[in-house]
Amino acid sequence: MDQTLSGFGTVFVFLVLGIVFVAGGYLTARMLRPSRPNPEKNSTYECGEPAVGSAWVKFNIRFYVVALIFIIFDVEVVFLYPWATVFKPLGPFALVEVLIFAGILALGLIYAWVKGDLDWVRPTPNIPKMPEMPNRRIGKANG
Amino acid sequence: MFEMPSGAEIQSIISILKGGAGFFVPEIYLSALFMVLIILDLVTGRKNARFLAAVTIAGLVGSLYYIFKQQAMPDTEFFFGMYALDRFGIFFKYFFVASGILAVLLTVIDDQLKKHESGMGEYYALLVAMVVGMMMMASSTDLLMMFLAMELVSLSAYAMTGYLKRDPRSSEAALKYLVYGAVSSGMLLYGFSLLYGMTAQTNLTRIAMVLAAHGYDPLVMIMAVLLIMAGLGYKMGAVPFHFWSPDVYEGAPTPVTAYLSVGSKAAGFAMLMRFFFVAVPHGMDMYVSPLHIDWLMILMLVSAASMIYGNVVAIWQKNVKRLLAYSSIAHAGYLLLGIITMDQLGTQSVLVYLASYLLMNYGAFYVVILIANRTGSENLDDYRGLGKKMPLAGAALTVFLISLVGLPPTFGFIGKLMIFSALLSKGSLFMWLALIGILTSVISLYYYMLIPLNMYLRESERPEEGVVETGMGAKLVTATLMILTLYFGLFFQPIANYAKYSSVLFGAFLN
């Protein structure tokens, strides 16, 4: 119990230090900086884009697909680095294991590819049709 | 801070993992099946649904062999205490494979999914992934592993729920399911972290040891238990964590509804039993704790609320899928009764009840799909006169519903009998729960009988249609399920004995 408590103590000190650090920065800045507000400055910072319009803008859904695929490979790298550091003592078993791991990820990529999720411009526009089962959904929604 | 482990250390870790893999064969096998299905989907053409279904069934049946081989192995904990191999887990492995196979059988006949435009490849792969996840839920003995297993099940389930992409109801259901799921996963994780904070352990057995050795703050404990129960209750569909289930059950493709209502519910129960029996087995000290409540008391309330709410609200349902959703909430309540007794008889009764629920619920949904294929509707009113048009399906559905009520001579009666036996074996302690249980089952009779009422007692608006053919295969499956439901209602000895054999959890402190 004592050991774990000290472990939590470390976390606590870390938290306190973090708060002090950030708050200190803000405080120092506030004391030092000149204060000349204008509307441009007071608006929300949006990567240089003017922050106008609804927040419910539709993004192209393919952004998400690409982002997801990116994350998969991101995570793969996280696993591969520690593996690389201990590769030598492990020998061929580790190689096979990582090949399986990479193979599964590759399968995922192939899957996305074949299903056409990597094509930015779709060859044939897919016009959504209404489902042809109107009767099926008459059921009451309330419980 | 980080020290590189020496080569020898790593070698020993690897050898432990390799050794553990020997006990992990069914899961590995099914993971491979998952990938094979994806590859097959990629290499075969568009119209491959039947082929994929056949491969899935063959693959799942094949996995039974590996599970069977595990029966000869001794009970053990492996992967550094992350995972256990025991009779309890094996029972659920069989259970989940069976529920996967039945889900495929349901999928094959469903017209709605048959017309699905972008193929069924992912569907079967996700179905298999869910089987793996549910197996892991039943066998995990470590908080982290439990969470991972549960997420695997949840993620597959979200995708399957929304599988009818162009159907707004299906998408709505998936979204609701996802949002509720995310919240309850978060709660579960928070509960786990509290428990970890109290014990500095993630292995269930060691948590129990630390709790027993050092005691605990009952307030924090009740917090942790409540949060964990919220996460598990979501999977089980018990009140008050049930809000997702009617909408999701109604919106999801019917085979998925059946799969969720049996498979993922059972997985929730398996995990609940393992967690509470192993990690916090302090059920009976409610009068010691200053709040006078503990998880057992909470479970009792959850159980009573589920039985009452599920059965009462079901009365007003006009949609059969929704009706079955509420009934499944009620069944979660009955199942909890068996857990509350905290003994082997209770565990055995839960296993028997789950087995009966597997047969009768899949059976009911199977017929619901057959009827929906014909009428394009799951509305109660459209069931009028179907008894004459679909004699076998109508009779079978009646049997399944009677079994869901719990009347003899059906398997459902045996489930109820076992549950109430377990309750009454404790004397008058749980009498109030038993009374709620039987009174609500009288209520359940009313709404279940609404379906035969419409099928047989009312005339169809289109009486000119003759007998509807459902196809040989569908007839065979319906008849088999019906006969099994009746057969096990009279000769339940093998299943009940196997449940008894399986009711021993690895590391559990049951008497």
Next chain:
Amino acid sequence: MLSLIVFLPIIAGLIILAVPSSQKQIIRIVSLLAALGQGVLAVLIWRQYDPTMAGIVAASGGSPFGSFQMIEKIPWISLDLGSFGPLNIEYFLGVDGISITMVLLTALISAIGVLSSWTIQKQVKGYFILYNLLATAMMGCFVALDFFLFYVFWELMLLPMYFLIGIWGGPNREYAAIKFFLYTLFGSVFMLLVMIGLYFSVIDPLTGHHTFSLVAMADQANYIKGAILGPDSVTWRYAAFIVLFVGFAIKVPMFPFHTWLPDAHVEAPTPISVILAGVLLKLGTYGMMRINFPLFPEVFQAGMYVIGVFGAINIIYGAFCALAQQDLKKMVAYSSISHMGYVLLGLAAANSEGMLGALYQMFNHGTITAMLFLLVGVIYDRAHSRQIDKFGGLASYMPVYTGFVTVAWFASLGLPGLSGFISEAFVFVGAFREEVTRPIAIVSVLGIVFGAAYLLWSLQRMFLGKRKPDALYDLEVDAHGHEHIHFHDWKGKLDLDARELTMLIPLGIIVIALGIYPMPVMGLLTTSINKLVQVLAPVAMSAVH
């Protein structure tokens, strides 16, 4: 033998399943053969039965099965329940004086029900499958000696009955069917709990394990101290007795649980009314005699008075309600409630005369009410109406019919020389003999007066007096000046036809014969009844014989 008599109808049902539904006549004949087979078996059982053996409980030091006869005992299910030892469920059949009476009645009424079902035209196949299922379940209930088995048969009756009323019933059948189902299920789910509680409280002395055997349960020595229904657990024993009693009382039906009965009877088709009144109601009182009272004798002793009061209420309330009915079938239904009150009163007396009268009344009520409902069915078939005030002067057109009606009506009101008189007389003798029930008996005698009133009044309005040719039938005068009537939409014989006579004559003979010489039935049950009285009252009570 008992297995055969129980499962013969279900075998017939399976055969019917294979017959194409267009072959209506074959389906009917198969059912009739099964019912006749049951009848033959019942007679064989009756011939073999030794009326000197009592049954009820295991004879001390004697046969482990007690003095039950024609025992069939096969292990059915044996489960390991861990700390509770093995769960043993047995396929355990046997008869004693109480059940053999009911077996005879059931076989008789089942056969008559099949004949009466001949006119069913709608979905014949489904009808007879359900009918046969019902016949099996009823017979099974009367011969089962294992509580679990009894419960299975008991619940098995509900579903066929629900459909038989619900599909083949009258205009308001949906309501009547679900009401019947819900009422009886409400009663029986509590039975499930009591059954489990008893299981954990009783040890079979033969095996040393818990048991569902009713024979073992009827012996108070087999109860475990400290168990939930053990001898020292007074509260729970009272609770168990009450819920069991309510469960059976719903079936009887006893006031205030009777409201399903008029609805069910009015909506049910004639054969189902016959079965319902003839057999199903008896299951309630049979259950009391077999299970409720012997298993909790001390509670029964305490509750005798209350049961008697309810019996009296049934008698008088039923009679009053019958008096007010315009619908003939409803009147007969309420008369059933009234007559089942005599059974309750007889049981409450708890002496040999009372119990004997009660059991005999169960048998007689079965035959008489079957006749009444058949007769109501006859007139309803012809006129499509049962409104008493729409008929008048029927005696001159349908003399044979009127003859049967008179026999049945008079038997029902307890005219000496007919079977109803003897059982009612025994019930009253029994009730008068006990201090407790004497005042109740005195009040209940009023029931006979009212019974006579509604029966005679309806007889007079329908069969005597002025003819009322109106919407129901036309009056024609032929060349010889004789008047004839004919009902609309009725092509058959005006008076009773051959099929109807086949059903009514045996019943009529039984009603008259047993009124003159009751020993064929009474002789069967006296030993068992005396034993039952002994079991219920350990303090010695004198017996009739």
